[in-house]
Amino acid sequence: MMGMTGLRIHKNRVIRWKWIWLLFFCVVLQPRADVQAEAVLEEKEILVAASNGEQRTEDVYDTIYDSIPLDEVEEILQELKADEIDFSVREYVDQVLQGNAELSLAGIGEYVRQYLSEQLEHNKTTFIRLLLYGILSGVFINFSTSLYEKQMGDTGFQIIYFLVASVLFAGFFSAFAVAGEVLKNIVDFMRALVPTFSVALTWSSGSATSIAFYQTALYAIAIAEHLLVNMFLPIVQVYFLVGMLNPLMGWRFTRFTALLRSFVRIGTKTLLALLIGHQGIQGLIMPALDGVKRSAVFKAANSIPGVGNVFGGVADTVIGTGILIKSAIGVGGLVAIAVICLVPILKLGVFTVLYKGLAAFSQPVTDKRIVSVFQSTADSGRLLLHMVFMTAVMFLITLTIVIAATNMAL
Numbered sequence: 119m120m121g122m123t124g125l126r127i128h129k130n131r132v133i134r135w136k137w138i139w140l141l142f143f144c145v146v147l148q149p150r151a152d153v154q155a156e157a158v159l160e161e162k163e164i165l166v167a168a169s170n171g172e173q174r175t176e177d178v179y180d181t182i183y184d185s186i187p188l189d190e191v192e193e194i195l196q197e198l199k200a201d202e203i204d205f206s207v208r209e210y211v212d213q214v215l216q217g218n219a220e221l222s223l224a225g226i227g228e229y230v231r232q233y234l235s236e237q238l239e240h241n242k243t244t245f246i247r248l249l250l251y252g253i254l255s256g257v258f259i260n261f262s263t264s265l266y267e268k269q270m271g272d273t274g275f276q277i278i279y280f281l282v283a284s285v286l287f288a289g290f291f292s293a294f295a296v297a298g299e300v301l302k303n304i305v306d307f308m309r310a311l312v313p314t315f316s317v318a319l320t321w322s323s324g325s326a327t328s329i330a331f332y333q334t335a336l337y338a339i340a341i342a343e344h345l346l347v348n349m350f351l352p353i354v355q356v357y358f359l360v361g362m363l364n365p366l367m368g369w370r371f372t373r374f375t376a377l378l379r380s381f382v383r384i385g386t387k388t389l390l391a392l393l394i395g396h397q398g399i400q401g402l403i404m405p406a407l408d409g410v411k412r413s414a415v416f417k418a419a420n421s422i423p424g425v426g427n428v429f430g431g432v433a434d435t436v437i438g439t440g441i442l443i444k445s446a447i448g449v450g451g452l453v454a455i456a457v458i459c460l461v462p463i464l465k466l467g468v469f470t471v472l473y474k475g476l477a478a479f480s481q482p483v484t485d486k487r488i489v490s491v492f493q494s495t496a497d498s499g500r501l502l503l504h505m506v507f508m509t510a511v512m513f514l515i516t517l518t519i520v521i522a523a524t525n526m527a528l
Contacts, residue, residue, distance in 0.1 A: 182439050183215075186317050186447065190310040191454075198303055198458060205457045207311075207450040214446040230464065237468040244285065248476055248492070251282045252484035259485050275485065282488060283362055286473075286495050290358050293469045297502040298351055300462035301509055305343050307458060308335065308513055311451050315517070318447050321440030323524045326407045330400040331520050334393070338516055341389055342509050350382050354501045357382070361494030365487035375494070382501050386508045397516050401523030441524070448521040452514055459510040466506060470499035 188208050195205060258274035312335040319328040357378040364371045473496035481489045 182321055183443055186321075186443065187314055188447075191307070191314055191451075194307050194310045195454060198307075205454055207447070207454050210450045210453060211443075211446045214449055215442065230460075233461070233464055234468065237465065241468065241472050244289065245472055245476060248282060248285055249480055251278050251285075252476075252480035252488045252492075254278050255282075255485040255488045256483050279366075279488065279491075282491065286362065286491060289469065289473075290495055290498055293466055293499050293502055294351070294355060294358075296462050296465050297506055298347065300459060300506055301342060301347050301351070303458050304455065304509055304513065305339055305347075307454060308339055308342075311454075312336070312339070315444070315447055315451060315520075318440065318444035319520070319524065322444040323405055323440075327404040327520070327524055330404040331516075334397050334400060335516060337396075338393055338512055341393065342512070345389065346386070346505055346509055350385065350505055351502075353378055353382055354498060354505070357501065358494065358498040361498065362491055364494070365490045369490075379497060379501065383504060386505060390508055390512050393512055394515050394519070397519050401519045405524050444524065445521055448517050451517055455510055455513055455517075459506060462506060463503065463510075466499055466503040470496055470503055472496075473499060 188211070191207050195207060255275055255278040258278065312332060315335075316328045316332045319331055357375055360371050360375050360378070364375060473492050477489050477492035477496060480492065
């Protein structure tokens with residue numbers, strides 16, 4: 119009789135745990151087949167082991183962390199190390215989880231100062247040469263005016279103008295290549311990070327938040343790849359070319375260049391505002407929706423005698439560990455984006471300041487047409503810098519909103 123009673127009790131416990139697993143998988147996490155199939159299997163192993171009392175919190179942490187694919191993210195960063203990047207998301211995430219991650223602001227400041235000094239030293243020769251060309255152009259113009267040798271003066275000016283133009287073309291297209299490369303690097307990195315971070319979101323928050331982030335991030339990647347790279351970058355190139363020809367054409371394209379400049383600046387700001395607004399709304403709604411689902415599951419589990427307390431403990435352990443890992447990966451992604459953008463932003467910043475300063479210093483002694491192309495080159499560099507900066511901000515804010523919203527909602 120006692121044996122039959124024990125068998126019945128054991129059978130009832132098995133049925134209870136089947137209900138727990140079914141509720142937890144179907145409502146709380148709802149993994150997506152495209153990016154989270156592996157996580158589903160790992161999740162089931164964790165809960166089964168935890169339900170039998172065989173898995174401790176440390177083991178839950180290890181299993182969740184191992185189920186999140188960071189390999190592709192690491193491969194992308196390894197490829198970018200040739201561009202003076204030395205950063206590992208996995209190592210940084212490990213440091214964050216261990217509580218010993220450090221970002222030395224003093225060290226970063228020293229690196230920036232040293233790099234800027236190197237860039238200024240590297241561009242010093244170009245600055246001096248262009249300044250001398252500008253002075254020579256003023257000499258030719260004054261010479262032709264005073265001696266009525268207009269033809270000779272114009273010929274000399276044209277020679278100087280084309281010498282200046284050759285240097286400006288080389289400088290601009292070098293900066294243009296830097297901007298195009300860093301935009302591509304950001305897109306490639308985000309394309310690798312999005313599936314990884316979506317899996318972490320599924321562990322910590324739920325499927326609604328994970329899917330919303332996945333879709334918004336894909337929108338941001340499409341914007342960066344198709345609009346910024348394929349449309350706005352060529353517009354900046356046209357802006358530079360027209361700006362170089364405008365002084366020779368009697369400034370007939372001044373308003374056209376102003377239109378191109380405004381289109382790029384306003385266009386990027388509008389795209390950023392729309393994307394951040396969309397992500398902000400998603401960040402308010404989706405974590406709350408996942409919270410409602412969890413609450414419904416917990417109430418359903420509590421209605422089963424002898425199950426509610428155990429289920430709550432298992433769920434709290436898994437979700438709490440998922441939050442920790444998700445936040446660490448998110449912060450690692452933020453730092454990686456900043457690292458990817460740091461050197462190109464410094465290069466573009468030096469390029470812009472160099473030609474802006476050149477226009478200012480040469481204006482008193484240089485022909486206004488030469489000053490105009492200096493200023494046009496500086497404005498082109500500023501547009502490139504603006505695009506890179508806004509792209510980085512777009513992804514940084516997208517990640518930050520998701521991290522903050524999911525932490526507050528739980």
